[in-house]
Amino acid sequence: MNAIFIHSSFLGCRQTLPYAAGVTHYVDSEVGRLGTVLLHRPGPELARLTPRNNDSLLFDAIPWVGRAQEEHDAFAAALRERGVEVLYLATLLAETLAVADARAELTEQVLRSRRLGDTLRARVADHLSYLDPVALADVLTAGLAHEELRISSERPGGLVYTLMDRHDFVIDPLPNLLFTRDSSLWIGDRVGVTSLAMPARRRETTLTDAIYRHHPRFAGTEFVYRPHLEHLEGGDVLLLAPGVLAVGVGERTTPAGAERLGRQVFAAGLAHTILVVPIAQERATMHLDTVCTMVDVDAVLMYPNVASVLSAYTVIAGADGEDPRVDGPAPFLRAAADAMDLDQLRVIDTGLDPVTAEREQWDDGNNTLALAPRLCVGYERNTETNAQLERAGIEVIPIAGSELGSGRGGPRCMSCPITRDPLKEGPLVNA
Numbered sequence: 001m002n003a004i005f006i007h008s009s010f011l012g013c014r015q016t017l018p019y020a021a022g023v024t025h026y027v028d029s030e031v032g033r034l035g036t037v038l039l040h041r042p043g044p045e046l047a048r049l050t051p052r053n054n055d056s057l058l059f060d061a062i063p064w065v066g067r068a069q070e071e072h073d074a075f076a077a078a079l080r081e082r083g084v085e086v087l088y089l090a091t092l093l094a095e096t097l098a099v100a101d102a103r104a105e106l107t108e109q110v111l112r113s114r115r116l117g118d119t120l121r122a123r124v125a126d127h128l129s130y131l132d133p134v135a136l137a138d139v140l141t142a143g144l145a146h147e148e149l150r151i152s153s154e155r156p157g158g159l160v161y162t163l164m165d166r167h168d169f170v171i172d173p174l175p176n177l178l179f180t181r182d183s184s185l186w187i188g189d190r191v192g193v194t195s196l197a198m199p200a201r202r203r204e205t206t207l208t209d210a211i212y213r214h215h216p217r218f219a220g221t222e223f224v225y226r227p228h229l230e231h232l233e234g235g236d237v238l239l240l241a242p243g244v245l246a247v248g249v250g251e252r253t254t255p256a257g258a259e260r261l262g263r264q265v266f267a268a269g270l271a272h273t274i275l276v277v278p279i280a281q282e283r284a285t286m287h288l289d290t291v292c293t294m295v296d297v298d299a300v301l302m303y304p305n306v307a308s309v310l311s312a313y314t315v316i317a318g319a320d321g322e323d324p325r326v327d328g329p330a331p332f333l334r335a336a337a338d339a340m341d342l343d344q345l346r347v348i349d350t351g352l353d354p355v356t357a358e359r360e361q362w363d364d365g366n367n368t369l370a371l372a373p374r375l376c377v378g379y380e381r382n383t384e385t386n387a388q389l390e391r392a393g394i395e396v397i398p399i400a401g402s403e404l405g406s407g408r409g410g411p412r413c414m415s416c417p418i419t420r421d422p423l424k425e426g427p428l429v430n431a
Contacts, residue, residue, distance in 0.1 A: 119158025248288025367410025
């Protein structure tokens with residue numbers, strides 16, 4: 001693999017990044033053997049959570065940061081033991097910030113905040129200008145607290161800074177970066193940088209967007225979605241089979257976002273069928289992958305309370321520039337099997353009884369990450385669901401998640417597959 005050299009005046013050296021330019025990345029399913037995955041190891045941004053702000057930052061509890069890091073390290077180690085290349089978002093971000101254009105762009109986006117005012121904006125700009133790429137990456141992810149900003153009597157912070165509470169943030173932290181699935185996804189050889197619905201998360205996509213546009217590993221990558229488009233989150237998108245996508249519409253992804261993704265993938269020849277799946281607009285079912293994930297080419301793990309009632313609208317690419325055709329609704333499992341050219345999908349239930357199913361769905365029992373057909377990672381605490389999977393011939397790699405799960409996300413939420421072995425060779429052709 002050829003090395004890429006980036007000059008960094010901030011580090012006073014020539015950095016050697018072990019990435020080949022234009023590396024091919026490709027994902028056409030949920031279960032093809034996983035080759036490369038993007039994770040974010042929880043860091044100081046999680047330590048910013050307090051009882052005062054955890055709700056607005058979308059966490060149900062205050063995680064023990066050290067234990068969350070241990071759990072995440074074990075998750076990454078389990079992936080590596082199965083031959084998966086693990087990339088870390090913070091490392092890619094620091095390397096991206098060594099590129100002058102990326103640094104200027106991301107700094108300007110932070111300074112654009114209307115909360116700052118002119119005087120404080122100038123002080124923040126001055127503070128950021130002194131940081132090397134690694135330190136700047138830390139600030140962009142963990143935020144900048146009121147008391148951390150360099151302020152002096154000669155250069156005071158102005159009215160906005162004076163009126164801020166000393167515990168407020170000049171730059172907000174991004175604790176939900178842990179869930180790398182939501183801010184980007186790969187469909188075929190193209191990346192989609194999503195449009196996050198919750199205000200606390202929207203700055204995440206400025207980081208992922210910059211990485212995919214400026215980091216040498218992703219040189220030449222084409223985009224299938226961008227953050228300025230309608231709300232769409234990666235946890236709502238399942239690649240059921242080559243050419244077949246399911247998109248949940250609920251708390252985070254809007255019908256307009258599902259339609260826009262359909263138009264984009266149809267135009268790029270990346271899919272022939274989109275199943276649009278309405279889900280309850282509730283915290284427990286914030287994304288489609290909280291109630292359904294794939295564990296084999298013909299098997300889904302599914303929350304039994306919704307299995308029989310979940311419906312889908314089938315969207316087919318229009319011919320010769322015509323609008324896509326919308327059919328349905330039909331039962332989701334029937335529509336999915338038809339689109340995937342299967343007689344039926346095998347369904348594995350979360351839990352065994354209604355109470356266990358509800359508890360384990362809340363604890364992300366459905367949110368498994370497939371490493372290959374019939375091999376997945378799941379939280380160890382969901383004992384009944386894991387037993388159900390094993391009985392169905394699915395090997396489960398159990399990981400601890402008592403602290404990682406405090407933001408309501410499991411192994412699938414915490415991972416963005418970048419490369420999987422294809423289930424189907426050759427380009428897709430619109431049906």
